[in-house]
Amino acid sequence: MFDLKKSEANSSTGTFAVKAGLAQMLKGGVIMDVVSAQHAKIAEEAGAVAVMALEAVPSDIRKNGGVARMADPKLIREIKSEVSIPLMAKCRIGHFVEAQVLESLNVDYIDESEVLTPADSEHHIDKWQFKVPFVCGCRDLGEALRRISEGAAMIRTKGEAGTGNIVEAVRHIRAVNRGIVSLKGKNKDELSESAQALRVPVSLVEKVLELGRLPVVNFAAGGIATPSDAALCMQLGCDGVFVGSGIFKSSDPEKRAQAIVDAVAHFNNPKKICEASEGLGKPMDSLDLENLRPEEKLSRRGI
Amino acid sequence: MMKRIGVLALQGGVDEHINALLNASEKVQAPVQVVEVRTAEDMEGLDGIILPGGESTTISKLMERANLFSPVLQVRKIMGTCAGAILLAKKVEGANLEQRFLSLMDISIDRNAYGSQKESFEAQLDTEFGRISGVFIRAPKITIMGSGHVRPLAFHGEEVVAAYQKSGERHYIALAFHPELTTTKFHEFFIRL
Numbered sequence: 001m002f003d004l005k006k007s008e009a010n011s012s013t014g015t016f017a018v019k020a021g022l023a024q025m026l027k028g029g030v031i032m033d034v035v036s037a038q039h040a041k042i043a044e045e046a047g048a049v050a051v052m053a054l055e056a057v058p059s060d061i062r063k064n065g066g067v068a069r070m071a072d073p074k075l076i077r078e079i080k081s082e083v084s085i086p087l088m089a090k091c092r093i094g095h096f097v098e099a100q101v102l103e104s105l106n107v108d109y110i111d112e113s114e115v116l117t118p119a120d121s122e123h124h125i126d127k128w129q130f131k132v133p134f135v136c137g138c139r140d141l142g143e144a145l146r147r148i149s150e151g152a153a154m155i156r157t158k159g160e161a162g163t164g165n166i167v168e169a170v171r172h173i174r175a176v177n178r179g180i181v182s183l184k185g186k187n188k189d190e191l192s193e194s195a196q197a198l199r200v201p202v203s204l205v206e207k208v209l210e211l212g213r214l215p216v217v218n219f220a221a222g223g224i225a226t227p228s229d230a231a232l233c234m235q236l237g238c239d240g241v242f243v244g245s246g247i248f249k250s251s252d253p254e255k256r257a258q259a260i261v262d263a264v265a266h267f268n269n270p271k272k273i274c275e276a277s278e279g280l281g282k283p284m285d286s287l288d289l290e291n292l293r294p295e296e297k298l299s300r301r302g303i
Numbered sequence: 304m305m306k307r308i309g310v311l312a313l314q315g316g317v318d319e320h321i322n323a324l325l326n327a328s329e330k331v332q333a334p335v336q337v338v339e340v341r342t343a344e345d346m347e348g349l350d351g352i353i354l355p356g357g358e359s360t361t362i363s364k365l366m367e368r369a370n371l372f373s374p375v376l377q378v379r380k381i382m383g384t385c386a387g388a389i390l391l392a393k394k395v396e397g398a399n400l401e402q403r404f405l406s407l408m409d410i411s412i413d414r415n416a417y418g419s420q421k422e423s424f425e426a427q428l429d430t431e432f433g434r435i436s437g438v439f440i441r442a443p444k445i446t447i448m449g450s451g452h453v454r455p456l457a458f459h460g461e462e463v464v465a466a467y468q469k470s471g472e473r474h475y476i477a478l479a480f481h482p483e484l485t486t487t488k489f490h491e492f493f494i495r496l
Contacts, residue, residue, distance in 0.1 A: 017438055026357075049358040107419070107420075
């Protein structure tokens with residue numbers, strides 16, 4: 001029979017290829033925020049590639065105010081036992097002990113997230129210290145590359161979570177794309193200047209130039225409420241989407257969840273997006289960002 | 304005429320397979336046309352199809368909604384990695400009850416055999432094409448190999464991590480790991496079949 005010791009002798013866990021690899025396998029998929037095992041089941045049945053466990057969806061976090069923290073481990077365990085797809089969970093920016101707790105719970109990915117109240121106003125978590133991979137939010141190329149140099153194996157745009165308004169996500173996707181394009185044709189000295197301005201190692205900037213994209217998978221997040229929103233992010237070049245409040249704050253979560261999954265799979269096919277969009281009921285209550293005070297913007301956290 | 308090979312592109316590591324196929328086709332000097340498959344129309348005239356890694360429940364549901372099960376079953380050669388391998392196996396442990404499979408290969412596969420992402424790993428593998436590095440991501444485990452027309456293509460220690468089945472003119476390959484991330488050897492083999 002199979003000898004466990006022998007075969008594990010030459011294997012290594014927690015390498016960057018393994019961490020970034022899971023994100024690669026999530027591409028073209030939808031990751032859904034869930035606050036209960038029942039939500040998680042609905043998400044899995046709709047075809048989500050992963051679920052994100054948290055105490056309250058972003059729109060409720062906004063409403064509730066106060067300090068938003070990592071979810072209760074009991075809730076995370078309940079959700080984990082309910083589904084077979086990967087489980088993600090959020091910790092506060094810079095709160096490496098919450099991250100340690102999540103790692104000990106064997107979650108598959110940790111989101112060091114601006115949606116929760118930051119624990120450290122200056123530092124993000126040193127993500128190289130962990131075997132579990134991290135995803136982090138960004139608003140532009142600099143933020144994305146700083147998080148990658150701290151060890152993030154996946155990036156997402158921040159957008160503006162809990163608003164049901166796609167405008168900030170689009171702004172951030174375009175800013176990342178613009179940052180990548182701006183590197184084209186630069187010589188060694190200019191690249192070194194760019195790296196300095198972005199506060200990241202020049203090797204990372206060179207890698208982006210070589211690939212013509214971020215060196216890790218990049219999802220869209222923050223404000224996706226409809227199948228068209230999701231497909232818009234995909235057509236702008238994102239590898240997949242996170243949907244937070246957009247599903248479980250709508251009038252028919254089962255139907256909307258499946259519709260967004262279909263729209264992401266067929267993001268270049270308007271006929272399919274149209275079919276997916278029909279008769280979904282009421283979307284989540286949305287916010288006009290003009291009325292949001294700067295300090296109410298979650299995306300300004302952790303830059 | 305140039306052979307058309309599809310990559311099922313509903314969800315998962317699609318670009319990685321497209322690149323591996325194009326590089327492999329250059330190496331074996333057999334030009335192929337690579338097609339992203341999302342609908343039954345995309346399947347027209349395919350000589351082979353690759354089922355990528357991703358979430359097997361998601362891919363299975365999307366295949367069903369796009370009516371892709373019956374056209375995929377007709378394809379002469381199929382290679383499945385990770386989630387794709389799960390779709391090919393006749394017996395799947397740890398499957399969701401309502402999940403649908405292609406069930407073409409005489410192998411048993413344990414869907415989340417290694418546990419969570421923390422247990423994902425890289426390892427040196429002994430393959431029919433030499434020693435290569437393999438990446439296992441929340442990988443399934445091939446637990447039973449059917450007798451007769453199924454044979455192993457790669458080992459991790461004593462464990463079979465790639466299986467090949469020839470049934471008449473049909474060729475099927477199931478891989479528990481992700482060759483598309485590290486090598487073109489398996490894609491070269493697939494193109495030549």
